[in-house]
Amino acid sequence: METRVDFFSWLDYDMLMRILMCLEDPSDLVRVSSVSRSWREFVVANGLFKQLCLRMFPWLHRVDRVIEPNCCVKNSSEVGCSKSVEWETLEREHRVYAFLARGCTLFARREDCxxxxxxxxxxxxxxxxxxxxxxxxxxxxxxxxxxxxxxxxxxxxxxxxxxxxxxxxxxxxxxxxxxxxxxxxxxxxxxxxxxxxxxxxxxxxxxxxxxxxxxxxxxxxxxxxxxxxxxxxxxxxxxxxxxxxxxxxxxxxxxxxxxxxxxxxxxxxxxxxxxxxxxxxxxxxxxLSPPFSVEILEPSGKFVLKASSYTPPLLAENGSCPGPNAYFEGPARDLEQILHLLRGEGVVVEYDWNEEDELDDEMAL
Known part of the structure; x- marks a missing residue:
């Protein structure tokens, strides 16, 4: 087909949500949000990464709010109207929950917890x-x-x-x-x-x-x-x-x-x-520490989820420190690319898409 169509525009909201809520692998949601600006905005606006984390771990319903590293927090003067504040909150939750979902599968497994x-x-x-x-x-x-x-x-x-x-x-x-x-x-x-x-x-x-x-x-x-x-x-x-x-x-x-x-x-x-x-x-x-930490809010029992860093912990599966290039190999390299994407740095994620599946320039980021 020489003419490609964004199927998001052909489906109603409920159908799109039903389809995307079937995705259980964080990498799939990352792929969806990397297709185009409109697809990414849909993922962010509907908190799909947050909903994925809640399905994985119902205990996250007790999260009162999420906090990013200081380097990722925008100055209040840059925020502007209440609509911008709401969107910044959605963007922040999108990044934090995406990193959390991926980290739960890629961070090193330990037998001495x-x-x-x-x-x-x-x-x-x-x-x-x-x-x-x-x-x-x-x-x-x-x-x-x-x-x-x-x-x-x-x-x-x-x-x-x-x-x-x-x-x-x-x-x-x-x-x-x-x-x-x-x-x-x-x-x-x-x-x-x-x-x-x-x-x-x-x-x-x-x-x-x-x-x-x-x-x-x-x-x-x-x-x-x-x-x-x-x-x-x-x-x-x-x-x-x-x-x-x-x-x-x-x-x-x-x-x-x-x-x-x-x-x-x-x-x-x-x-x-x-x-x-x-x-x-x-x-x-x-x-999940040190990238993540929590602050318990008593007496409510809710807690603040803090993303202290967007850097994966330097720990290999066997508990030893990896070599200098370890985080650019295998799953860790995938996580590094995901982090660039979530920060909006425009890095092209090298997924194994076939040439016929690639989108045209109008749909690309």
């Missing part, structure tokens, strides 16, 4: 059996057993909790692993597992102590607001790291994780009481 231990509901012998031992991947350190142990209970239904601070105040968590402890120094080498486990994520009501400080016992749940609670997962009476994959990726806002250990299985022969013991807890996810 715990920054430190905050508290345990109880500890049998402190500090020998402290929750801090659960940060070690091995159940023996320097030939000594490394594990956390609850206090003994005659009622096997009494639960226990372990609370941790994550490496970022905002991160995407996909799976959590727990390894019960096998007491190799007791007769029969019993395994002190819980019957099941459940996970909660949220944020503190007030700043918490340094996670590298001394963890405490029985830190009241009233100090936290839990925004997510997982299903209950059955645990096996086995001495291995048991992986529990969440039904869907969870956006943890506030950086607090609590492991709920439900039900007791093993009774200690010495005193006839039931105990739960854990040797290691591991959290897998994608920290």
């Amino acid at each position: 715990i920054a430190g231990a905050l508290s345990a509901s109880s500890t049998d012998n402190y500090p020998e059996e402290s929750i801090r031992n659960t940060l070690e991947p091995h159940d023996r350190v320097l030939r000594r057993a490394s594990y956390w142990s609850s206090k003994g209970q005659s009622n096997p239904a009494v639960p226990e909790t372990l609370t941790y601070k994550l490496v970022a105040d905002i991160c995407v968590i996909t799976e959590i692993s727990v390894r019960p402890f096998q007491a190799f120094f007791q007769w029969g080498s019993p395994i002190y597992s819980a019957k099941s486990v459940r996970f909660r994520m949220g944020h503190p009501k007030a700043p918490v102590d340094d996670p590298m400080g001394e963890p405490c016992d029985n830190f009241a749940d009233d100090n936290f607001v839990w925004t997510y609670t997982s299903p209950e997962f059955a645990m096996a009476q086995e001495n291995r790291l048991q992986k529990f994959e969440l039904p869907e990726p969870v956006l943890c806002i506030g950086g607090i994780l609590q492991v709920e250990l439900l039900g007791r299985v093993q009774k200690q022969e010495m005193d006839g009481l039931f105990y739960i013991c854990v040797s290691h807890v591991q959290v897998v996810g994608r920290p």
Whole structure:
């Protein structure tokens, strides 16, 4: 066809929205917004990136407002009328949510998302059996057993909790692993597992102590607001790291994780009481800091989403620092191009379009 037509002008608003709301990959929306000015204005005006993020992470409904890096904020004298102010807000949300959506899939995946231990509901012998031992991947350190142990209970239904601070105040968590402890120094080498486990994520009501400080016992749940609670997962009476994959990726806002250990299985022969013991807890996810941070607005529970930088964190998949050209290869290079586009710098994004699919000069940016 020598004559090309913008099909946006042929469809009504409801049909266009129905089509574009079917796009689930952020790259597809970037492609749509890069076709022409009119297509980009439609994406921005209808907040399609924001709506995509809300479908990915419903917890973002609690966002009060978004903030960009200072270098991207326009002077108020440049804004002008209220209509310009409204459009600038839409543009800002477009850039921030687009970077967030893409970052949730391209930022480095880490298997060590715990920054430190905050508290345990109880500890049998402190500090020998402290929750801090659960940060070690091995159940023996320097030939000594490394594990956390609850206090003994005659009622096997009494639960226990372990609370941790994550490496970022905002991160995407996909799976959590727990390894019960096998007491190799007791007769029969019993395994002190819980019957099941459940996970909660949220944020503190007030700043918490340094996670590298001394963890405490029985830190009241009233100090936290839990925004997510997982299903209950059955645990096996086995001495291995048991992986529990969440039904869907969870956006943890506030950086607090609590492991709920439900039900007791093993009774200690010495005193006839039931105990739960854990040797290691591991959290897998994608920290979204330092590019993103959050400010909790109490008592409403809403928060400010801050894009502190539009630069992807310099961290490779294995946790090492990449080479100087790493961000111009593969997916990271794609993200770099997307950032240029979102800033309106007119960079041509090199998608693998066929020549016959290219638009004519009137439709190009």
